Amino acid sequence: MNVLRRLQDYYWEKKTYMFVSILFLAIATALGLVYPKLLQILIDDVITPRNFELVPQLALAVVGVVTLKAIMQFLHGFFGARLGNFLAYRLRNACYEKLQFLSFRYYDTARTGDLMSRLTGDLEAIRLFIGFGFAQILNLFLMVGFGAAMMLSINWQLTLWTLITIPPLVFVAIRFESRIHPAFQEMRLALGSLTTAVQENVTGVRTVKAFAREPHEVGKFSLRNDRYKDNQLHASGLWSRYFPVMELLASGCAVLLLGVGGTMVIRGTLTIGELVAFFSLIWYIIGPMWGLGFHINNYTQSEASGERVLGILDRPIDVRDKENALALDPETVRGQVTFEKVGFAYGNKLHAVHDINLDAPPGKVIGLLGGTGAGKSTIIQLLMRAYDVTEGSIKFDGVDIRDLRVEDLRGQIATVFQETFLFSSTIKGNIGYGMNDVPMEDIVRAAKLAKAHDFIMEMKEGYDTVVGERGMGLSGGQKQRIAIARALLKNPKILILDDATSAVDMETEHEIQAGFQEVMKGRTTFIIAHRISSLRHADEILVLNEGHIVQRGRHEQLIAEPGPYQEVYNIQYADHIARTAEDEEGRGSL
Known part of the structure; x- marks a missing residue:
């Protein structure tokens, strides 16, 4: 009993x-x-x-x-x-x-x-x-x-x-x-x-x-x-x-x-x-x-x-508010993020990330590049307090995020995940998820920024179209653009793009990136990407390997110095570099 x-x-x-x-x-x-x-x-x-x-x-x-x-x-x-x-x-x-x-x-x-x-x-x-x-x-x-x-x-x-x-x-x-x-x-x-x-x-x-x-x-x-x-x-x-x-x-x-x-x-x-x-x-x-x-x-x-x-x-909640957790006032939040010697390990495993230091003031764009398991997603999850750091600290506007209310912290963050999840609801409901009484014009504006408005209007029910479970019935690129619109509608102080354009073609990616330039103003933005084209406009790019930062700097600096970033660049742009070399050789022979 x-x-x-x-x-x-x-x-x-x-x-x-x-x-x-x-x-x-x-x-x-x-x-x-x-x-x-x-x-x-x-x-x-x-x-x-x-x-x-x-x-x-x-x-x-x-x-x-x-x-x-x-x-x-x-x-x-x-x-x-x-x-x-x-x-x-x-x-x-x-x-x-x-x-x-x-x-x-x-x-x-x-x-x-x-x-x-x-x-x-x-x-x-x-x-x-x-x-x-x-x-x-x-x-x-x-x-x-x-x-x-x-x-x-x-x-x-x-x-x-x-x-x-x-x-x-x-x-x-x-x-x-x-x-x-x-x-x-x-x-x-x-x-x-x-x-x-x-x-x-x-x-x-x-x-x-x-x-x-x-x-x-x-x-x-x-x-x-x-x-x-x-x-x-x-x-x-x-x-x-x-x-x-x-x-x-x-x-x-x-x-x-x-x-x-x-x-x-x-x-x-x-x-x-x-x-x-x-x-x-x-x-x-x-x-x-x-x-x-x-x-x-x-x-x-x-x-x-x-x-x-x-x-x-009876399962304990690993990440929870402290007894006297601080509330955030949306009117005064600036969105500055600071990592100070941050380290983290999953369970009894070795460090997923170690000795991560960075300072991201409002409006700064941070790019994260690295292979599978390098620690890119872990850094983002630590910022969201999906897990608590085991070493060092992460500060939001100068306050350790462990001292803030989790709900307030995440309320200032919008994330577009690589694996897009949509609910069995209307497109309008998916874009407005998490927001109360959102005006339709705001939903449309966010969809236009995400380059989703045109394909939505081509559907018979438009924004009232009901998508299937997990977004069935939409292409990967369409789902991703709806997810981007959902994040933009939130109007966050911190925007996280976890390979957010991986499912769209290069032309659409270029259009979305152009829209992001306007959206990123005044926001702290973290971009995880495998395409260097998504990172080249970042204010600082962190190249990770096995949880460590092995390179950091702007795009122009990193492609000029030997290292992992230059290697990835050469692989992704090999055809472009080869064509450029051929053109220069042809002009020289003339």
């Missing part, structure tokens, strides 16, 4: 629903004990003495008990459902909110399908147990207690004989619980893995088809499906061994009751009505024991699910 106690904050506010639900269930259970008593009266006081004038009264009593019990069960279900739904609502909101604020470090290893499984199947298992399962377990003890008390009131000797088989029933149920709980944990993990496989395949279906990897994906899914099936079969095997044993013990209890009780009737120490009532009451005890496995099943599923949900809720 430890897991459910830890979830108490999410349902205890509505504890009245729980208590009322349990109360009505207890009343319904107590009313159920009236049936055996009425049966005893029917046999001993009506049938045996042939006193049939009492039949109408007994019939009315049965109707009254049945009606009242039905009302109690309805109220139990009503309040139980309210409690379960309230819990699920609170938990779903809490999990989603936590996922919004968890750091990039968490998503480095998290699997989307597994998270979806936790927010759906696992939450549903918890809802059902808190809403109904918990009350049913308490009711089990009430049924045993009420039934035993009624039996003792009839004949204590027969009660003791009958209850001999109860301890073995309890022992088998407890042993079953100890084995079924790990099985359900494995089943939940297998289901999360299966969901992840489906999610990844649907998301990357174009890549799968492009490489004709359908058979491979089918095989990969089959392996995970086999694992889930094996877990299901293992749990089913435990159930198949549990039920026969419980049935044997329950049948033994009934046989013992008939044997001992029948002997008492023959001797005259027990009436036939009392024996029949006893036989009805014994199922009030055996029934809950028989269903103990079902309740254990629900409990173990909810506990395993609760552990997975708590895995999200």
Whole structure:
């Protein structure tokens, strides 16, 4: 119950629903004990003495008990459902909110399908147990207690004989619980893995088809499906061994009751009505024991699910505001960025960046160039506080960014990522994402700066065109230009372009770059690019290799000195250099 106690904050506010639900269930259970008593009266006081004038009264009593019990069960279900739904609502909101604020470090290893499984199947298992399962377990003890008390009131000797088989029933149920709980944990993990496989395949279906990897994906899914099936079969095997044993013990209890009780009737120490009532009451005890496995099943599923949900809720947020974090006033923000001996490492790995120093006053354009894994994106992520630096400091307008509110800091930064993400919404909604009540003319102006307006207007619905999931239906260049417009609309103090024009042709890139010249005025801009044409107008270019700055300077300086920058330039402009040399040679021969 430890897991459910830890979830108490999410349902205890509505504890009245729980208590009322349990109360009505207890009343319904107590009313159920009236049936055996009425049966005893029917046999001993009506049938045996042939006193049939009492039949109408007994019939009315049965109707009254049945009606009242039905009302109690309805109220139990009503309040139980309210409690379960309230819990699920609170938990779903809490999990989603936590996922919004968890750091990039968490998503480095998290699997989307597994998270979806936790927010759906696992939450549903918890809802059902808190809403109904918990009350049913308490009711089990009430049924045993009420039934035993009624039996003792009839004949204590027969009660003791009958209850001999109860301890073995309890022992088998407890042993079953100890084995079924790990099985359900494995089943939940297998289901999360299966969901992840489906999610990844649907998301990357174009890549799968492009490489004709359908058979491979089918095989990969089959392996995970086999694992889930094996877990299901293992749990089913435990159930198949549990039920026969419980049935044997329950049948033994009934046989013992008939044997001992029948002997008492023959001797005259027990009436036939009392024996029949006893036989009805014994199922009030055996029934809950028989269903103990079902309740254990629900409990173990909810506990395993609760552990997975708590895995999200208990996850620490690596990057969060300090207790007295400073707020930024948008009216006074200048946008100066300073890196002072900054170093950072992912987990136990070696430094991703080391000893990074730079000063970028407002209006300065910083270019970042380097191979894969050189540390370009890491520098940008550190500036956004996706991660916190492990060495040195990053300052924004002279203040360490760890002393600022994360929301305020990121509110002054607009990023265009290399991998463009668009939401399943209208083009207008995607450009205006994160902004409230944006005038249409501002959206159009941003789209024009990003050279997106023309192709948007060619669409039938224009800016009201709904793009597919992740921007399906648009080309890579079109998606990238919409993302650029989204960043420009934000009017940030810091603009980050992470290979923002990689998906557009050279002509469009030149047009966008020309638009950027106007946009960059007064803003601190960081440009990550593999094309030197995107960096040549930067005020300072940092060339990185294995997390270190190996060259820095303006374009004209760097191409004039031997080094990585000159090598990249020569590779990218080899044809241009060759043609220039040929032209000069031709002019010389003339």
